[in-house]
Amino acid sequence: MTKIQYPLPGNVINDVVDALKFDDRGLIPAIAQQHDTGEVLMMAWMNADAVRESLTTGRVCYWSRSRNNFWRKGESSGQVQSLKAFRYDCDADTILLEVHQDGVACHTGRRNCFYLEAGNDGVNIIADVVTDPGELYKK
């Protein structure tokens, strides 16, 4: 696999943004996967400008629906996602980001966000807190 260098050329970024199908809010879901282990870390949303920024900087930038602003992953927590590959699906309506996650992806201090599992005895927490959230978001 050829290593991808960022920024991507402007014409490639334009082609990607043109190909992607953003929803009626101008958003598209983006799954982040740790590139070497396959761990699914989180899912968040991007708009066209967040896609452009991510493909330019090589650092993952989402769009925060709650803050209605760019969400440069790691900006406040230090837990940056470096982009290894930007993929999208057959319908061009979902993005799969292959990333290297510094530290933890989840705001609870867990490595990934999918730590709740439906089992025969109820819903179980299947991952431990790795980093105290108070440490993540202190100034």
Next chain:
Amino acid sequence: MTKIQYPLPGNVINDVVDALKFDDRGLIPAIAQQHDTGEVLMMAWMNADAVRESLTTGRVCYWSRSRNNFWRKGESSGQVQSLKAFRYDCDADTILLEVHQDGVACHTGRRNCFYLEAGNDGVNIIADVVTDPGELYKK
């Protein structure tokens, strides 16, 4: 990891449906990951009834937005997804399905749907067709 047996108890299914945050269309995104290799296969949507059915049968059932109906994965193609674990994230607004995919997940006949990758030379197709789509959908 304890093997999960389906159907889950009714009270667990109720707890899961109550916990999940469905959007204003009554839908929630669900990522399907091959449980043993970590391959991200696809993303689709579920409504509450699709969640209930999946946790009852142990076979993944989505909600098709285009057909406005249940989408029992493999019903027409034979490419069934058996549920190994049903997880959801810290915000309870995304599901991660650990599955065993029979055959191929993608309607193009590729193993997974995320075969388009943005590279320095353009957007590349990074996975081959494994099964002729004509074979998948013939009667």
